[in-house]
Amino acid sequence: MDTVPTVPVLLALLTFPLINFKSPPFFTKFNILDTVFVMYLLFFTFSKALECDFNVDIWNEASPNFAALYNLKFPALTGTLALSYFIHNAVLTVLRNQKNPENNARDLSIGYALSAICYIFTGFTFYSDFPTFRSCIAVNFLNNFGSGDVLSAAAQVFLLFQMITVPPLLIYLIRAQLSYLATGDVYPGLSYVCLLNLGIISIAVLFAIFYPYVSSILRYVGSLSLRSHLHLHPAMHKLFFD
Known part of the structure; x- marks a missing residue:
């Protein structure tokens, strides 16, 4: 059996019942399980850093450890940065259901700080300790390790759990915004929600099967x-609300 097209379908079938819940706290509390994976990923990265040591050479371009300080392809990263900015509106959807909204600024600051630490630590540590050409780094950095690596295999298992816990929250954020825009209610009804979720998850599955390039999609x-x-929202606000 070809697992490439079937794995996204199986994950979709597994997560579809979870994404139809009405209660927002369910999605945020369910997503807490993802914290376990993040903690293990940090441990995994640190352990591999101890094994490989520091492997960066910024002077010798012929060295397999050469890491350029500047690359003309850097504008490709601006799309990912733009998505990071855009995701702020999704955060507002989560904070809207806070029990103590007066703590939103504090909680958001802590969340962004922890996220930044995790991304910087994992990215810098793995990149600087990678033992050969940087062009060999796979999009999913866990794929750089062989199947016999026990820690990597465990990380892949945790990644599977992450794929189960994260999509329900992301789809809830999309569903809530689209539903409120179309009907004025974040949960117009079970049939409507199921139909909308089916459309959203179908798009995700099709991309996972036919265009599984996460970095390009981001x-x-x-x-x-x-x-x-920058362009559409200001014009729509001017047109409909001014």
Whole structure:
């Protein structure tokens, strides 16, 4: 059996019942399980850093450890940065259901700080300790390790759990915003929610099967999302609310 097209379908079938819940706290509390994976990922990265040691050479371009300080392709990262900016509106959807909204600023600051620490630590540590050419780094950095690596295999298992816990929250954020825009209610009814979720998850499955390039998807989606913020939303606000 070809697992490439079947794995996204199986994950979709597994998560579809979870994404139809009405209660917002369910999604945020369910997503707490993802914290376990993040903690293990940090441990995994640190352990591999101890094994490989520091492998960066910024002077000798012929060295397999050469890491350029500047690359003309850096604008490709702006799409990902744009998506990071756009995701702020999704955060507002989560904070809207806070029990103590007066703590939103504090909680959001802590959340962003912890996220930044995790991304910087994992990215810098793995990149600087990678033992050969940087062009060999896979999009999913766990794929750089062989199947016989026990820690890597465990990380892949945790990644599977992450794929189960994260999509329900992300789809809830999309569903809540689209539903409120179309009907004025974040949960118009079970049949409506199931139909909308089916459409959203179908798009995700099709991309996972036919275009499984996460970095490119992040760049393109981020660029389009930020463009809507910069150009479409101000015009619509002027047209409908002024």
